Amino acid sequence: MDDIDTVYEKLEGIISREEFEAKVEEKIEEMHNLCDVQTAALLVAHNLGATDAGVETTKIADINESSSNVNFTGKAVSIFEPKEFSRDDGTTGRVGNIIVADETGSIRVTLWDDLADLLKTGDISTGKSYNISGYAKEGYSGIEVNIGRGGGISESEENVKANINLSGISDIKDGDSDVNVVGMVLDVSDVRTFQKRDGSQGRVRNITIGDETGKIRITLWDGRTELADKLENGDSVEIINGYARLNNYSQEVEIQVGNHSSLRKTDREVEFEEDYTPIADIIPGQPYSIKGAVSGMGDLKEFTRSNGSEGKVSNIYVSDETGRIRIALWDEKAELVDKVDIDTPIKIIDAFAKSGFNEEVELNAGGRSKVVVD
Structure with missing residues (x-):
């Protein structure tokens, strides 16, 4: 083993030549013969603390x-x-x-x-x-x-x-790469399928996580969608090597989890508290979370979209101590109109504000939103 003479010179007095050669052979076997003798010798020397052995x-x-x-x-x-x-x-x-x-x-x-x-x-x-x-x-x-x-x-x-x-959620910006973050699971969506440009079928799924600085939406693509199969609200998760991108529809930064990223449960404790906005402070053009009581209800209506799919919509009004606002509930959420009464406590989370009838501000609770009836 002439290749390791120089390395062993730095180890004389620490280990015998025979023991050193045996460890080198063990290292080569441990690495399934995927390294040469010189590399194995250097790694053994490193393990033995020989910082001047050429390593x-x-x-x-x-x-x-x-x-x-x-x-x-x-x-x-x-x-x-x-x-x-x-x-x-x-x-x-x-x-x-x-x-x-x-x-x-x-x-x-x-x-x-x-x-x-x-x-x-x-x-x-x-x-x-x-x-x-x-x-x-x-x-x-x-x-x-x-x-x-x-x-x-x-x-x-x-x-x-x-x-x-680790990044705090509020510090994550559009274009950030190698994003590492820990958060509490707030919502897990179902897997949705779509057709890619090459004609193949893709899969996408979203979860929302929060920490003490804010919350953010996570997008999982294709095989990574399975990472959320066993997640439940309240779990703590760790995302490693995600990348941040601005969603052109919501104008909010999201974290993308693709083939170069990982997501897994963690034992870390994460604190999160939803930030509710007073109804009087809502302005069009961004998402809000509100809490109050049901103060009005409309009928559930069914309709056909331009792509031929069937949809549902209903309207409720929610009031708090600052004002009253109309909420449009879409698809599955529309059925809630039949399950609430006047004065039912309710929370509407991540609904998008827009200018509605007579230019009055209203909220749209669609796929990105969550409705909690207390």
């Missing part, structure tokens, strides 16, 4: 595009299912991703081909610490580390404290 280690916060080859230790906090792709030469490749973190921050790590398979077999799992050797480059959502044949990943005995930089 220059760094913290995640210090990794940038000019870092080139990097060695660091981090805890896996999210794992993404590997995907296959076709190369220009006709061969099939595989690629998978994990998010790892240390006490200084988090970063995406990309594994290729045989290394990506380790994500399927369970050899790499969340909550464990790993020594990682790879090269840094600008990726899909910022700097990431790629591990190919020249790098490696192996489990570390170090108990890394993972620090994920």
Whole structure:
């Protein structure tokens, strides 16, 4: 093992040559023969604390595009299912991703081909610490580390404290990438299907989450819609590596969760309190939440939309100590008109304000809204 002589010179007195070589062989086997002897030796030296054994280690916060080859230790906090792709030469490749973190921050790590398979077999799992050797480059959502044949990943005995930089919901802006946020689930929608430009069928789903700074709508696409299957109102969830985008219809910033993002339950405690607006302060052009009592009701009407689908609408009036406003309830919500009486306490959440009949302000409670009858 001439390739490891230089590495072992830094370890004399710490471990015998025979023990060191045995650990190198174990490391190669642990990595399923996916790294060379030199890389395995460096990783073993790193585990043994030999900081001058040719292994220059760094913290995640210090990794940038000019870092080139990097060695660091981090805890896996999210794992993404590997995907296959076709190369220009006709061969099939595989690629998978994990998010790892240390006490200084988090970063995406990309594994290729045989290394990506380790994500399927369970050899790499969340909550464990790993020594990682790879090269840094600008990726899909910022700097990431790629591990190919020249790098490696192996489990570390170090108990890394993972620090994920979390955003407060009110601080999230249009265009933000690598958004990490924790919030309380306030609402989970059903999965909706749509036709993509290529003719295939897509799926989309929304959840709304809140924290002590505000609330925000989360959009889950295609396979990610299943992440919300077991969520219930009141659960705490953690979103890693989402991206923020302005919804042109509502003019509100939303978080998109696609193939490069993760969403999962967390034990973190999150505080949220709905912000209710006095009826007298409502102006057209934005969503509001109000609470009061039913002070008027209209009839439920059915109609046919221009696309041939059937719809329902009804109207109620809600009053609080500042005023009275008309609420248009659409589709399933329209049936509530038959379930409430005058003076029934009610909350209308995330209804959009517009100028209605005689230019009076009214609220529309559609698919994005929630109605709570106390």
